[in-house]
Amino acid sequence: MITSGRKVNTGRHRMLSEDTEQAILLAAEQEFMQKGYEGTKTVTIARNAGVTHAMLHYYFGTKERLFNKIFNEKMSLLGKMVTDVIFEPDMTPLEKITAVVDRHFDFLAEHPDLPRFLLNELAYNSERRRMVEHKLRFAWGKLLPPLQLDWDKMIVEEGMKPISMIDFILDVVSLNLFVFLALPVLDVVIDEFYGSRKAFFEARKRENVEIIMQRLLQNNNAYE
Amino acid sequence: MITSGRKVNTGRHRMLSEDTEQAILLAAEQEFMQKGYEGTKTVTIARNAGVTHAMLHYYFGTKERLFNKIFNEKMSLLGKMVTDVIFEPDMTPLEKITAVVDRHFDFLAEHPDLPRFLLNELAYNSERRRMVEHKLRFAWGKLLPPLQLDWDKMIVEEGMKPISMIDFILDVVSLNLFVFLALPVLDVVIDEFYGSRKAFFEARKRENVEIIMQRLLQNNNAYE
DNA sequence: ATTATCTATAGATCTATAGATAATGC
DNA sequence: ATTATCTATAGATCTATAGATAATGC
Numbered sequence: 001m002i003t004s005g006r007k008v009n010t011g012r013h014r015m016l017s018e019d020t021e022q023a024i025l026l027a028a029e030q031e032f033m034q035k036g037y038e039g040t041k042t043v044t045i046a047r048n049a050g051v052t053h054a055m056l057h058y059y060f061g062t063k064e065r066l067f068n069k070i071f072n073e074k075m076s077l078l079g080k081m082v083t084d085v086i087f088e089p090d091m092t093p094l095e096k097i098t099a100v101v102d103r104h105f106d107f108l109a110e111h112p113d114l115p116r117f118l119l120n121e122l123a124y125n126s127e128r129r130r131m132v133e134h135k136l137r138f139a140w141g142k143l144l145p146p147l148q149l150d151w152d153k154m155i156v157e158e159g160m161k162p163i164s165m166i167d168f169i170l171d172v173v174s175l176n177l178f179v180f181l182a183l184p185v186l187d188v189v190i191d192e193f194y195g196s197r198k199a200f201f202e203a204r205k206r207e208n209v210e211i212i213m214q215r216l217l218q219n220n221n222a223y224e
Numbered sequence: 225m226i227t228s229g230r231k232v233n234t235g236r237h238r239m240l241s242e243d244t245e246q247a248i249l250l251a252a253e254q255e256f257m258q259k260g261y262e263g264t265k266t267v268t269i270a271r272n273a274g275v276t277h278a279m280l281h282y283y284f285g286t287k288e289r290l291f292n293k294i295f296n297e298k299m300s301l302l303g304k305m306v307t308d309v310i311f312e313p314d315m316t317p318l319e320k321i322t323a324v325v326d327r328h329f330d331f332l333a334e335h336p337d338l339p340r341f342l343l344n345e346l347a348y349n350s351e352r353r354r355m356v357e358h359k360l361r362f363a364w365g366k367l368l369p370p371l372q373l374d375w376d377k378m379i380v381e382e383g384m385k386p387i388s389m390i391d392f393i394l395d396v397v398s399l400n401l402f403v404f405l406a407l408p409v410l411d412v413v414i415d416e417f418y419g420s421r422k423a424f425f426e427a428r429k430r431e432n433v434e435i436i437m438q439r440l441l442q443n444n445n446a447y448e
Numbered sequence: 449a450t451t452a453t454c455t456a457t458a459g460a461t462c463t464a465t466a467g468a469t470a471a472t473g474c
Numbered sequence: 475a476t477t478a479t480c481t482a483t484a485g486a487t488c489t490a491t492a493g494a495t496a497a498t499g500c
Contacts, residue, residue, distance in 0.1 A: 038262035174402035
């Protein structure tokens with residue numbers, strides 16, 4: 001998120017210039033998030049920012065560099081989300097898990113088109129994919145192994161149904177992300193079955209917690 | 225999917241022309257699916273099809289009309305999937321549900337970038353969204369209500385945990401679709417935790433059936 | 449006589465920059 | 475003296491078409 005420009009002149013730049021830069025960044029963010037890299041035109045960004053097109057290149061050089069600024073910002077946001085969601089205060093394991101699903105959902109609700117934006121720019125651009133690959137590999141390699149031990153221990157101690165941590169994570173992410181990835185298409189369904197987006201979000205959040213919990217808790221009603 | 229051109233001359237067109245048309249359609253499909261509408265250039269389609277750029281306009285008029293041909297084809301495929309997946313031979317309710325999840329997954333595995341393609345073109349283009357909206361509304365309104373009755377009856381008769389049909393559907397679709405929507409990003413994870421895409425697909429299909437089943441089956445281990 | 453193909457190019461759109469002008473800080 | 479802004483335009487890219495030429499069917 002671009003924090004809209006503070007009004008204090010830092011000395012390095014005049015106030016006016018900072019506003020221009022921020023206006024461009026804000027407009028760029030909206031355009032890129034809504035239409036993707038290819039769908040976005042720099043002239044449109046400039047127009048929406050209320051500045052001359054030349055200003056965009058004056059401050060950011062190229063479309064690509066402006067895009068990367070937004071893209072990296074969004075990637076950081078994603079990173080921050082992960083650490084925020086994972087590290088929990090003292091709670092029982094079950095409470096922790098509920099909290100994780102819950103917060104992950106809430107984060108997405110605050111950034112509803114972040115997932116589509118990132119998934120697409122990575123899917124459609126193999127170079128960008130290569131650029132973040134080592135970052136992803138590092139994150140997974142660094143974050144997961146230590147958690148893995150706690151996870152396996154918890155499964156045994158709490159008498160849960162066995163599931164690998166990675167499968168658990170993918171379950172949570174699948175269920176939560178889909179709500180927002182499919183939002184534009186789901187509007188029809190929401191209208192018919194849930195009434196409002198708000199009601200839909202609440203219902204899905206509840207359901208996602210429910211299905212995850214049922215997956216983890218032991219029962220004696222095997223279906224084989 | 226474009227069925228690669230039959231070699232028989234129908235009389236209306238010469239053989240050569242049919243091949244050209246098919247080559248363009250095939251190349252267009254690949255480009256549009258990989259790069260989206262905006263990311264695709266008609267010159268590139270023509271080059272990949274091995275024909276002159278002028279041929280593309282000779283046969284399809286505009287980029288938009290060529291795109292719509294592909295888009296509608298993919299939408300039909302989606303429609304066909306739904307009916308294929310839903311209507312089942314004689315099975316017990318639980319077998320039916322397993323079969324639905326399973327087949328839905330298999331369909332997606334055969335068309336791995338169909339979901340991203342459709343979701344994106346609909347998300348990024350509000351006019352296209354409006355154009356399919358009545359189609360979607362009709363499909364939901366026509367297909368779901370009759371099933372709803374059977375569904376509610378089944379819940380009671382089989383003693384399942386209560387869940388609305390629409391939530392059930394969204395659970396299944398979320399879990400299955402995500403595997404393919406996130407595929408480009410997941411390669412790192414797959415490498416580390418599953419070994420190969422094949423192994424990953426098998427594991428996720430199993431997990432998706434498992435979590436859905438656990439959601440539906442009654443147990444006596446409430447976590448409240 | 450009709451259909452298919454190629455060459456050449458118009459016309460639109462988009463990114464990027466050059467160069468002149470205005471505003472601010474020192 | 476430096477930083478910011480504007481106007482004007484170059485240069486690249488892309489969609490689309492005109493018009494000439496070749497191939498096929500009748």
